[in-house]
Amino acid sequence: MTDTSERISGTRERGWRRLRRPGLSIQSKLLIMLLAVSLLSSIVVGAIGFLNGRQSLHAAAVDQLITIRSMRAAEVVEALDDVKESASLNSRNLSAQTLSNEMNAAFDELQQQQISEEQQAQLESYYADTFVPELEKRTGDDYGTKAFIPESNAGKYLQLHYSTRNQDFDADYDTLLTANDAGDGTTYSAMADRYGDYFTRLIDRAGYEDALLLNLDGDVVFSAYKGVDLGTNLNTGPYRDTAFADAYRDVIATNSVDSIEMTDFERWIPSFNVPSIWVVSPVGNDSRITGAIAFQIPIDKINGVTTGHEQWKSEGLGDTGEVYLVGRDDLMRSTARLLEEDPEEYHRRLISGGIAPSIADRIVKVGGTVLLQPVTTKAVADAQAGKSGTTEGRDFIGGDSLTAYAPLEVEGLDWVIIARIDSAEAFAPVADFTRTVLLSLLGILLAVSLLSLLLAQVFTRPINRLVGAVHRVAEGDLDVQVPHSSRDEFGDLGSAFNDMASSLRIKQQLIDEQQIENEKLLLTLMPESVATKYKKGEEAISEAHENVSVVFAEVVGLDDLARGLSSDEEIALLNTLMRGFDEAAEKAGVEKVRTLRGGYLASSGLVVPRVDNIRRSVEFARSLLGVIERFNSQNGTQISLRAGVDTGTVTSGLVGRTSLAYDLWGDAVNLAYRVRSVTGEPGIYVSQTVRDRTQELVTYVEAGTVESQGRTETVWKVA
Numbered sequence: 001m002t003d004t005s006e007r008i009s010g011t012r013e014r015g016w017r018r019l020r021r022p023g024l025s026i027q028s029k030l031l032i033m034l035l036a037v038s039l040l041s042s043i044v045v046g047a048i049g050f051l052n053g054r055q056s057l058h059a060a061a062v063d064q065l066i067t068i069r070s071m072r073a074a075e076v077v078e079a080l081d082d083v084k085e086s087a088s089l090n091s092r093n094l095s096a097q098t099l100s101n102e103m104n105a106a107f108d109e110l111q112q113q114q115i116s117e118e119q120q121a122q123l124e125s126y127y128a129d130t131f132v133p134e135l136e137k138r139t140g141d142d143y144g145t146k147a148f149i150p151e152s153n154a155g156k157y158l159q160l161h162y163s164t165r166n167q168d169f170d171a172d173y174d175t176l177l178t179a180n181d182a183g184d185g186t187t188y189s190a191m192a193d194r195y196g197d198y199f200t201r202l203i204d205r206a207g208y209e210d211a212l213l214l215n216l217d218g219d220v221v222f223s224a225y226k227g228v229d230l231g232t233n234l235n236t237g238p239y240r241d242t243a244f245a246d247a248y249r250d251v252i253a254t255n256s257v258d259s260i261e262m263t264d265f266e267r268w269i270p271s272f273n274v275p276s277i278w279v280v281s282p283v284g285n286d287s288r289i290t291g292a293i294a295f296q297i298p299i300d301k302i303n304g305v306t307t308g309h310e311q312w313k314s315e316g317l318g319d320t321g322e323v324y325l326v327g328r329d330d331l332m333r334s335t336a337r338l339l340e341e342d343p344e345e346y347h348r349r350l351i352s353g354g355i356a357p358s359i360a361d362r363i364v365k366v367g368g369t370v371l372l373q374p375v376t377t378k379a380v381a382d383a384q385a386g387k388s389g390t391t392e393g394r395d396f397i398g399g400d401s402l403t404a405y406a407p408l409e410v411e412g413l414d415w416v417i418i419a420r421i422d423s424a425e426a427f428a429p430v431a432d433f434t435r436t437v438l439l440s441l442l443g444i445l446l447a448v449s450l451l452s453l454l455l456a457q458v459f460t461r462p463i464n465r466l467v468g469a470v471h472r473v474a475e476g477d478l479d480v481q482v483p484h485s486s487r488d489e490f491g492d493l494g495s496a497f498n499d500m501a502s503s504l505r506i507k508q509q510l511i512d513e514q515q516i517e518n519e520k521l522l523l524t525l526m527p528e529s530v531a532t533k534y535k536k537g538e539e540a541i542s543e544a545h546e547n548v549s550v551v552f553a554e555v556v557g558l559d560d561l562a563r564g565l566s567s568d569e570e571i572a573l574l575n576t577l578m579r580g581f582d583e584a585a586e587k588a589g590v591e592k593v594r595t596l597r598g599g600y601l602a603s604s605g606l607v608v609p610r611v612d613n614i615r616r617s618v619e620f621a622r623s624l625l626g627v628i629e630r631f632n633s634q635n636g637t638q639i640s641l642r643a644g645v646d647t648g649t650v651t652s653g654l655v656g657r658t659s660l661a662y663d664l665w666g667d668a669v670n671l672a673y674r675v676r677s678v679t680g681e682p683g684i685y686v687s688q689t690v691r692d693r694t695q696e697l698v699t700y701v702e703a704g705t706v707e708s709q710g711r712t713e714t715v716w717k718v719a
Contacts (some may be wrong), residue, residue, distance in 0.1 A: 061402065061426045062390050068316055069404040069419035072306060072323045076417065079305050080262065080410050083279055083297055088260050090202060091281035091293040099195040099222075100283040100290040103213055106188035107221040110154035113186075119160055123149055126164045131228055138272045140362075141611075144696065147238050148228055148269070155219065155231025158188070162226035176226045177203060192222065199224040202295075209276060209296035213283075214248060216291055229270040242266060244278040244294065251292055257284050262412045265333055265371055268296070275299060275370045299335070299370050306334040321421035324369075326380050328414040332373040338397060339369060346397065353398035375418070379405040383416035395420055402426040462490035466497060478505035530654060530662060542653030545606050549617035549647040549690070550664070551590065552672040553581070553600040553624055556682055557639035573635060580627035588620035593652070593664045600624075603664060606652060614647050614693045621645055621684045622698075622718060644676030646687040671708050675715045678704040684718040691716040 090096060115123075128145040135143055150156050161182040180196030182189045199211050203224050210229075213222035218235035232238065234245040247261035259282060265275040277297040282289040306323050308315040317323070322337035338346040343364050350360040355374070363372045375396040382389065388406035395401035400423040408415040424431075465482050472480045478501055482494045533541045555577070562570045574597065581600050585592050590604040602620065605613030621643040628641045650666035675685040683703075691700050691714075703717035 058427065061429070062404070064316065065321075065402060065404040065419050065421060065426070066390065068321075069323065069406060069417060072308075072419065073406060073408055073417045075305050076302070076325070076408060077410055079301065080413070083295075083301070084260050084262055084281075086206060087279040087281045087293070087295050088258075090206075090295075091283045092257050092285070095195075095198050096283050096293060097285065097290065099198055100213060100215075100293075102191045102195060103188070103221045104215045104290060106186070106191045107154050107158075107215065107219060109187050110157050111152060113153050113157045115153055115156045115160075120156070123156055123160055123164065126159075127228075130164075130167060135269065135272055141273075143269075146696075148232075150231040151233065151236060152219065152231065155233070158226075158231040159228065161189075162223075163228050163230050166227070177224055179226070196222070196224075206295070207298070207301065209271065209298040211296070212294040214292045214294065216252060216289070218245075218248065221291070227270045239269070242268075244268070244280070247278060247280045248292055248294065251280050251282050252289070254282070255289060257282050257286065257289055262410075264327060264413055264415075265299075267371060271296070275368075277302075299368060302333065303335045307337065307340070310340060312337060317419075318421060318425050320425050321419070323417065323419045324375075325408065325415050325417055326375045326383075328384060330374050330376050330380060331371050332369040332375055333415055334370065335367075336369045336373060336397070339363065339367070343367070349397045349399075353396075377403070377418075379403040379418055379420075380416060383407050383418070384414075392423060400424070462494065466490075466493065469497060469501070473501060473504065478508055530652075534654060542651055544649065544651050546649050547609070547613065547647070548603050548605045548650045548668060549590075549613040549645065550650060550668045550672040551600075551602045551604075551617050551621050551643060551645050552669070552676055553602075553621065553641060553643040554676055555598050555600075555628075555639055556642055557637070558598045561637050561639055573637075576635075577627070577631050580631060581624060584620060584623040584627055588623060589616050590620045594662065601664060601669070603650065606650070606664070614645075614690055615697060617645050617647070618684070618686065618690065618694050618698055618718070625684070640682035641684075642676045642682055643684045644672040644674065644686070645684065645690050646671040646675065647689055647693070667709065671706070671713065674706050674708070675713075678706055678715040679717070686716050686718070688714045688716070 124146060127148055131148070132143050132145050135141075150159060161184055162176070162179075165179070166176055177200055178196075180189075181193035199213075199222070202208060202211055208224075210227065211224040212220050212229065214234065215221050218233045218237075220229050220232050220234070223230040229239070234240060234242075234248050239245055243263040243266045247263050251259045251261050261280045263278045263280075265277055267273040268276045276299075278294050279297060280292050280294045283291045283293055302325065306325060308317075308323075312321060313319065320337075323334075324336060325333035327333050336346065338349070347360050347364045350363070351357060359372060359374075363369055366372070373396065377396055378393060379391050382391070383405040384407070386407055390402065390404045392402055393400065395403065401420040402423050403418060403420040405416060405418050408417045469480045469482045480501055481498050530541055530543075558574075561573070565573070578595055578600070581595075582592060585602050588604075589608075589610065590602045591607045593601040593603055593606075595601075602617075604610055604616045604620070610616060624641055624643060628639060632638060646668045648666070648668035648671075650664055650668050652662070652664045654662055671687055675687055678685055685703055686694075686700070687708075699719040700716035701719050703715045705712050705714055707713070
């Protein structure tokens with residue numbers, strides 16, 4: 001460090017001792033240039049006219065786009081308000097009240113129907129052989145075959161007699177719309193045949209994707225298209241965590257026919273994951289409600305408004321303009337224009353813009369961008385912050401656009417509306433005006449340019465050298481040196497620059513060495529995302545995570561193993577064992593949280609969200625048994641393993657500030673810790689939730705119970 005300081009000081013002293021060289025000063029050269037530039041004063045009047053005209057044309061283009069955005073926003077709001085008003089009226093009339101009372105009673109009567117094993121097998125076969133394969137084909141995701149089967153006898157009965165008729169999903173829906181009588185002689189079939197025409201007329205007249213009738217218990221007692229959502233329960237069934245289910249519970253909780261709820265777009269599995277909006281309104285009168293009607297609004301309802309029914313040019317948007325909607329999650333809520341007009345070009349621009357090929361392929365395959373196309377432009381961010389305005393810059397498909405943005409004022413929907421048009425098209429009049437002005441001034445400028453060029457070359461040559469050297473320093477090249485042979489201020493500046501570059505090079509070497517050491521040390525203590533927040537100076541660093549699986553593994557018998565071993569031998573064996581645990585974690589796709597002498601805490605779905613995090617955690621815990629077995633075989637030991645697995649919400653973060661420790665805590669961690677020792681015997685123990693989610697993959701035996709959050713939790717052991 002002392003040698004470095006001496007080198008820096010020596011460099012500075014050489015610069016201070018350097019005398020100013022004699023010669024023509026920079027002030028004299030600048031005076032000569034100003035005399036030449038004064039010849040250009042004749043263009044001042046033309047320049048002022050040019051700027052004023054250009055600004056006027058620019059403002060006109062911006063005002064037109066703002067007007068289109070405002071008009072289209074009003075149309076979207078009006079269309080959504082009309083949907084809600086129509087849904088409210090259709091749920092409050094006498095026909096809806098009669099339909100609700102009769103179908104609720106008929107549904108309750110079906111609860112007494114006994115479902116035979118043969119019928120249960122028929123329903124399971126429909127999902128396993130027909131619906132789920134088609135769902136997986138259209139979505140590219142994997143699904144279980146039993147999760148969608150209703151719990152109630154009435155629900156199973158309805159799906160057996162209605163939903164399973166749908167074998168050709170591209171042709172049977174229209175037939176099922178009018179097939180209300182199942183021909184089984186039940187009261188339900190009679191009521192469905194009598195009142196089902198009410199739903200048919202609603203579908204035909206309003207263009208709904210589907211219409212569902214629900215009772216006060218959350219059961220879907222009737223469906224216009226009799227899909228797999230018929231008979232399911234929104235409170236306890238497979239769709240209980242959807243925005244649709246939340247909207248249903250909210251309107252029922254009001255106990256008022258005046259309430260109405262509209263959801264944002266969400267993927268609806270019974271419609272093969274097609275994004276849908278739901279409008280839910282209670283059925284009844286001022287004295288009581290008997291259930292709710294839910295109307296499924298198709299994507300085309302929104303696209304028809306935002307695209308002007310694909311009449312972009314006649315709507316004032318030219319060849320490249322469009323209006324689209326974006327949600328709080330930065331995903332589009334309407335379809336992009338270029339996708340409709342040229343899917344191949346849209347796909348190419350998405351890929352070149354950095355969108356994942358899988359997403360781009362999916363967008364083109366389904367022919368839509370709703371809940372697929374991310375839009376992370378500045379315009380979207382400002383609109384989400386409640387601002388309205390215009391901006392120019394890169395758009396979501398990689399071009400330069402003029403954009404007008406604003407939040408969309410629709411109750412219950414956190415959307416923003418964006419109107420954009422390619423900058424080249426928007427400002428074409430500006431470009432034409434600019435071209436005309438420039439041509440008119442070209443004659444005047446030509447003569448002056450020859451003189452200016454000669455003087456500029458003389459004046460800017462040393463400046464260009466310095467600018468180039470500065471750029472190279474900015475890019476990290478601290479070895480750069482500039483020639484400084486001229487006897488003027490530029491020569492002095494070049495000499496001073498060379499001294500500065502030498503000083504910076506020495507300092508940067510010291511900084512880089514220290515930075516590398518600091519980074520290595522920090523990344524050994526915590527994940528990179530947490531380290532980034534810590535380096536920014538955040539005091540309280542914690543993150544809440546949902547749907548995370550936790551594995552707490554305890555090695556049994558370490559104390560007996562350590563007896564008779566030296567500290568170095570014990571550490572060596574522990575390192576070997578923990579390396580095996582780490583390799584198993586990496587192979588299973590789980591993340592190590594921390595390691596104790598006799599324990600190992602890991603998670604799945606924490607750093608990388610995973611749909612199958614529970615399965616991975618259980619497989620990881622089982623793989624640890626193999627690690628223990630190999631360890632015992634190689635080292636002649638007899639240690640064993642107790643592991644606990646749970647899933648739920650956890651919190652991760654840094655504990656302490658001066659003495660750092662990265663840790664994970666929460667109910668899932670606590671329960672994973674507790675279930676591992678429910679019997680005191682080695683093995684893998686899981687909570688009830690984990691067992692329910694993996695029982696088709698793993699065989700379990702009941703091991704005991706533990707108390708968790710005021711209730712008794714059954715603990716299961718992997719057989």
